[in-house]
Amino acid sequence: MSSAPTSGRVLTRLDTEILVTQGMIVLLDDAGDYGLAERGWLSVTPNCVVAISAGATDHYARVIVEVWDAAPPPAAGWESGKAARVRLDSGYLEIQPTDTHVLRIGPPGRYELRVYTAGRSRIAELTPRAGIDELRGVESFLFQFWPAVESLP
Numbered sequence: 001m002s003s004a005p006t007s008g009r010v011l012t013r014l015d016t017e018i019l020v021t022q023g024m025i026v027l028l029d030d031a032g033d034y035g036l037a038e039r040g041w042l043s044v045t046p047n048c049v050v051a052i053s054a055g056a057t058d059h060y061a062r063v064i065v066e067v068w069d070a071a072p073p074p075a076a077g078w079e080s081g082k083a084a085r086v087r088l089d090s091g092y093l094e095i096q097p098t099d100t101h102v103l104r105i106g107p108p109g110r111y112e113l114r115v116y117t118a119g120r121s122r123i124a125e126l127t128p129r130a131g132i133d134e135l136r137g138v139e140s141f142l143f144q145f146w147p148a149v150e151s152l153p
Contacts, residue, residue: 008070008146014103017137018063018095025051025063025141026096031089031108042115044084049093049113051141054120056127059135061119063095067105068146071112075142078116085148086113110148117141 018025028034032047043050053061066072075081091108095101105111119139126135 007073008068010066010068010072012065012067012103014063014065014095014101016063016095016101017060018098018101019058020053020055020061020139021058021097023053023055025053025061027065027093027143028096029088029090030092030094030102040082041080041117041120042082042084044086044113046087047089049084049086049115049143051115051117051143053123053139055123055135055139057132057135059123059127059132059139060137061123062137062140064140064142065093065095065103066142066144067103068144070146072114072144072146075114075116075144077118078140078142079118079120081114081116084113084115086111086145105145106147110150111145112148114144115141116144 027049029047036043041052123139
């Protein structure tokens with residue numbers, strides 16, 4: 001008897017607004033350092049995930065971080081997405097540029113990650129002309145983490 005594949009379930013969800021400064025949102029493990037490894041809007045290095053904004057000025061963006069127990073289904077309603085794998089040495093992520101949001105992803109280890117965005121073309125059109133209040137919520141990011149399944153040799 002075979003069973004249908006199942007999707008994971010969300011364990012933790014943070015839905016907040018972040019002031020994007022210097023053009024990026026950084027999710028930094030307590031045990032890590034800031035780093036950039038790739039060109040494009042997403043860069044993942046050990047202990048660090050950086051999402052580059054399409055906005056040319058500071059603005060408030062919606063940021064959602066979800067922790068799943070297994071791979072989530074594809075997220076609907078987002079304009080673009082990228083997948084990566086990240087190593088977290090503490091399992092606690094601080095969302096920067098503010099340090100008021102620290103989220104427990106899980107124990108130290110490797111995690112799969114999907115990051116989705118929405119509003120990138122719109123924020124690029126509006127900046128730098130619009131004021132910070134007019135830009136609030138135009139750009140959004142969804143970060144989804146779940147434990148990586150290590151492949152057997």
